[in-house]
Amino acid sequence: MDPTVPLLFLDVDGPLNPWRAKPQRRPEGYTTLRMRPTGWEPPRPALRVWLNPAHGPLLLDLGFRIVWATTWKTEANTWIAPVLGLPELPALEWPRMHHQDPEGVHWKTRHLVASAAGRPFAWVDDEIGPRDLAWIARHHRGRALPYRVDPAKGLLPDDFTTLRQWAAGLVEGGAA
Known part of the structure; x- marks a missing residue:
């Protein structure tokens, strides 16, 4: 695994499955x-x-090493990856899910930063908030792009452009 290749922590529901779009x-x-x-x-x-x-x-x-960062965990390889034509991808194993964090950050935030272990990463999710941005800026020593996606729209063409440019080092972004 090349440590210079940034990680892409990818959520399913919101970015890939725009679950908040009108049902009809x-x-x-x-x-x-x-x-x-x-x-x-x-x-x-x-x-x-x-x-x-x-x-x-x-x-x-995009130029990332993609890692599932979803409650689907490894099941994303069974249900989601084949539809998208993705290979089997690594998935984060959450120590706990859906818990309240003492600092009010999303329950995924601390584990994502620990899993990145200083490597550059983008995190694509529909639940990223200002506290997550600040926490990542304080606790991650590498480049980071917490990237919030509207769960009614999912990933859009401009999102792919931004992610590709960030991975290539062409766009500054970060948790600050």
Whole structure:
């Protein structure tokens, strides 16, 4: 693993699955899928997921080492990656999920920074807030781009451009 290649910590719901889009209006380019990841077994109805197959090649072309940073964990390789044409990717294993942080940062933030271990990283998620930006700026010694995506729109062409340019060192960005 080349330590100069930045990591891309990628969430599923929000960036790839624009779950907040109006239910009757599937975003253009997206496919509607019904999935049953762990926790969505009957009698619960299957989970509706919208994915855009064009996102896979775009993600692979960004210049990052992609790591799933999602509650889907390794199941993203089963349910999400094949639809997008992605290879099997590493996934973060969360020590705890959905807990309240004493400093009010997102429950993923501390673990992402620890997992990056000083390496440059971008974090694409729909739940990044100002406290996360400040915490990352104080605690991560490398370059970081916490990148919030609107969960009603998902990743858009300009987002891919920004991420590609940041990975190439062409765009400053950071947690400050």
